[in-house]
Amino acid sequence: MKLSDVIPSFGLEGENEILLQVFVVVFATMVVNFIALKILAQLDRQLKKTKNVWDDILVLSAKTPLSLLIWIVGVSWAAELIAEGTETGILTIVGPIRKLSVIVLMAWFIVDCIRRAEQALLSPDQAGQPLDKTTVTVIGKLLRISVIITATLVMLQTLGYSISGVLAFGGIGGIALGFAAKDLLANFFGGLMVYMDRPFKIGEWVRSPDRNIEGTVEYIGWRLTRIRTFDKRPLYVPNATFTSITVENPSRMTHRRIHETIGIRYDDADKMVPIVTEIEAMLRAHPEIDAEQTLMVNFNTYGASSLDFFVYTFTKTIDWVTFQKVKQDVLVKIMDIITKHGAEVAFPTSTLHIADDEVAEPDAEPGKKSAERKPRVKARSPYQ
Numbered sequence: 001m002k003l004s005d006v007i008p009s010f011g012l013e014g015e016n017e018i019l020l021q022v023f024v025v026v027f028a029t030m031v032v033n034f035i036a037l038k039i040l041a042q043l044d045r046q047l048k049k050t051k052n053v054w055d056d057i058l059v060l061s062a063k064t065p066l067s068l069l070i071w072i073v074g075v076s077w078a079a080e081l082i083a084e085g086t087e088t089g090i091l092t093i094v095g096p097i098r099k100l101s102v103i104v105l106m107a108w109f110i111v112d113c114i115r116r117a118e119q120a121l122l123s124p125d126q127a128g129q130p131l132d133k134t135t136v137t138v139i140g141k142l143l144r145i146s147v148i149i150t151a152t153l154v155m156l157q158t159l160g161y162s163i164s165g166v167l168a169f170g171g172i173g174g175i176a177l178g179f180a181a182k183d184l185l186a187n188f189f190g191g192l193m194v195y196m197d198r199p200f201k202i203g204e205w206v207r208s209p210d211r212n213i214e215g216t217v218e219y220i221g222w223r224l225t226r227i228r229t230f231d232k233r234p235l236y237v238p239n240a241t242f243t244s245i246t247v248e249n250p251s252r253m254t255h256r257r258i259h260e261t262i263g264i265r266y267d268d269a270d271k272m273v274p275i276v277t278e279i280e281a282m283l284r285a286h287p288e289i290d291a292e293q294t295l296m297v298n299f300n301t302y303g304a305s306s307l308d309f310f311v312y313t314f315t316k317t318i319d320w321v322t323f324q325k326v327k328q329d330v331l332v333k334i335m336d337i338i339t340k341h342g343a344e345v346a347f348p349t350s351t352l353h354i355a356d357d358e359v360a361e362p363d364a365e366p367g368k369k370s371a372e373r374k375p376r377v378k379a380r381s382p383y384q
Helices: 015-047 054-086 091-122 133-158 163-180 182-197 239-243 266-285 320-340
Strands: 205-208 213-220 224-228 234-238 256-264 296-302 307-315
Touching (some): 015 054, 054 091, 091 133, 224 239, 256 266, 266 296, 266 320
Antiparallel strands (some): 213 224, 224 234, 256 307
């Protein structure tokens, strides 16, 4: 059934009749588009009252593609009317363009749904408990790539190309591409391993004892990872590097360790036992020290010029700034305990004992000096 059978021409003929039909189609498209958008807006207001975010995502993602779809159908219909009335060759391309446009709009709708779902899963307001950002990001990327590839293959099939031939050509081309871009593929699969194993994620502090790599992870891509060093310089690391090096993730430590060796003078040897006993008691009562972990304060060794004991304990915090404050407090209290017992922390000093230059001998002749004696130096501990 033609549009002229439905809409009276009001006595118009030829080009005027075609213009009337095109006008009616375009006007009807505007009305349908207006009604569709109003319905979606009303539906969106109703769905926002519910706690379910997935229906909101579908409505918001459908607004633009649906509006464009209505206009594409209307404009293509008008183009067909013009082609039929003027007998031009435009009719042969209207159908394929409409089909391709529908495929593109469907892919657009699905990709936008995936993007909004990714944002919802990472938002604490919508997801309640946000998921791991790295995992959500990689799944979103994989889904979007899959949709785009599928839409491309369907479009090729619509245009009359054989998908089997395309896939066969893609297989051969993939082999050639693999040899030509092996480093690129190595980085791609290295990034895939990072996404799967998750040795680190965005925002964590990482470092490698094998390479000069240390900083905070800012971005994890398919080819490289961007790390911000502590002097605020960006460090771009190819993902293939992470398959051959050891990566340490201090952000996932459970505690921070205090391990210090302190020396007191040999003159304070009798005070060693009460000092280490009181220091251990102080640490066990300290609110920032985890007494459930290994905690030791013991006389360790006879040093070259001091009696050394060591302190080995763990803090509850893993925050580096807070840890430094806790460590400072612990060291100051240890110094106060040493001073309290009348002892001193050993520090470098030296004492020299020098004999007299001349010593009078009873049998020496008057006016004759005795044999000179060299000064005798007795070295004592530099910490006494």
